[in-house]
Amino acid sequence: MSDTMPPVDQDDIEWAYYLWNSLSIGKGRWVLPGVGAYLRTGDKELTLTEIHFDRPFVDELGASVFNKHHWIMVLADNINWTIKEEVIIAFDGEEELLIPDQLIGHVSVCAERCGAVFRVEAAEPSGVYVKISDGLECPCCGKALAIEPDLKGVHVVVDDKGYLLKQERIQEEE
Numbered sequence: 001m002s003d004t005m006p007p008v009d010q011d012d013i014e015w016a017y018y019l020w021n022s023l024s025i026g027k028g029r030w031v032l033p034g035v036g037a038y039l040r041t042g043d044k045e046l047t048l049t050e051i052h053f054d055r056p057f058v059d060e061l062g063a064s065v066f067n068k069h070h071w072i073m074v075l076a077d078n079i080n081w082t083i084k085e086e087v088i089i090a091f092d093g094e095e096e097l098l099i100p101d102q103l104i105g106h107v108s109v110c111a112e113r114c115g116a117v118f119r120v121e122a123a124e125p126s127g128v129y130v131k132i133s134d135g136l137e138c139p140c141c142g143k144a145l146a147i148e149p150d151l152k153g154v155h156v157v158v159d160d161k162g163y164l165l166k167q168e169r170i171q172e173e174e
């Protein structure tokens with residue numbers, strides 16, 4: 001996956017060293033476009049606190065938020081820094097992702113039984129999140145009012161494995 005990002009070179013290492021050391025501990029916030037915001041949380045520690053997903057999720061280099069965050073981790077390794085993840089807020093373009101704490105871990109299925117499964121998960125760089133529409137349309141089969149109202153407006157992780165299997169089976173039967 002990381003082959004979409006250039007290898008870390010000496011210039012990158014020096015750039016990170018000076019940039020990160022210039023941040024004040026506990027307050028210094030560094031925004032990396034296409035990834036999010038890192039807070040300096042220790043002498044040699046940064047914490048990813050915000051994720052900024054941009055549409056499309058993968059840019060013209062073929063690099064996703066996850067690739068870029070991974071690249072930063074490799075860079076940090078080179079200068080003995082640690083990168084932690086404690087995402088407090090995530091954005092999809094201009095819009096803040098709605099992932100209510102009390103719903104994290106919640107699993108739901110499409111009421112039309114198309115096979116789609118929805119999970120509410122904490123935001124992380126490798127995640128792909130789909131917003132449930134006001135019409136509670138299923139992102140897989142497209143049927144309206146197929147999702148429980150509690151998930152209206154919430155960004156969920158869509159597991160479409162069951163849906164795809166069902167589609168295959170329907171095609172075989174035809």
Ligand SMILES: [Zn+2]
Pocket residue numbers: 110111112113114115116138139140141142143146
């Ligand atoms: Zn469905």
